[in-house]
């Protein structure tokens with residue numbers, strides 16, 4: 204039996220993808236790769252100007268991209284986005300739940316509202332986007348692919364001051380597994396990409412602004428880089444390539460998986476990393 208060719212497997216021609224948080228950072232990089240693979244991409248963000256600029260850049264590369272506003276924590280806004288995508292493309296085939304927020308506060312000083320807001324955007328927002336999109340996928344029974352952008356914080360806490368964030372990313376892991384099991388009968392695959400630290404626009408703004416309560420963010424980020432076996436921070440395109448794999452037929456039998464894109468930081472020895480001598 205002839206196997207499908209690689210370019211056919213990775214092609215998203217004729218498919219529609221929504222990427223949340225796509226004005227910048229990982230979301231912009233993911234939109235670019237999905238657009239290159241042939242998808243119509245809804246570049247969705249609560250930063251509408253940023254989404255417009257991001258979509259403009261994609262159209263400049265010859266890809267089909269539409270900017271749309273969304274606040275994933277707001278159900279009406281989520282439904283309006285999915286309505287618009289369906290109206291434009293017929294159906295939504297791929298959802299990348301990338302929008303998320305992060306900050307640094309020691310647990311003892313964590314403002315309760317910030318904890319709640321972080322869970323609201325990162326977890327409830329992802330739940331709402333997923334429920335809106337998969338409800339329609341189930342109705343027409345043509346399947347689909349959901350990719351949740353979690354983090355290495357879905358497994359361990361990556362740094363100080365992240366109790367709200369680490370909690371939210373652990374929760375995304377649980378959501379990914381539950382959705383994968385419940386939606387498999389409808390041919391909807393649900394997977395997570397778990398990136399390591401990347402100097403995205405959001406991360407740069409965080410480090411530049413500095414954290415309260417004396418957390419040394421520059422030292423924290425330098426430390427992550429030093430401890431990463433592959434010797435560098437994550438690049439947004441590293442994440443985009445992983446998302447393209449999971450979104451496409453390259454991953455046709457993959458659901459409930461966590462694809463870690465962290466340069467090896469999670470698998471190093473528990474006590475101190477001894478750099479390889481190259482042998």
Ligand SMILES: NC(=O)c1ccc[n+]([C@@H]2O[C@H](COP(=O)([O-])OP(=O)(O)OC[C@H]3O[C@@H](n4cnc5c(N)ncnc54)[C@H](O)[C@@H]3O)[C@@H](O)[C@H]2O)c1
Nearest residue numbers: 224226228229249274275301302303354400401403404405
């Ligand atoms: N940068 C990292 O080191 C890193 C590492 C692992 C995981 N992540 C995760 O990757 C995702 C993207 O991170 P990034 O660093 O590119 O972030 P970023 O701050 O650069 O970009 C995030 C985008 O999401 C949008 N957004 C935030 N809240 C929203 C909401 N309620 N509705 C719609 N849009 C919203 C923002 O406007 C922004 O454009 C997040 O889920 C983050 O937790 C980031």
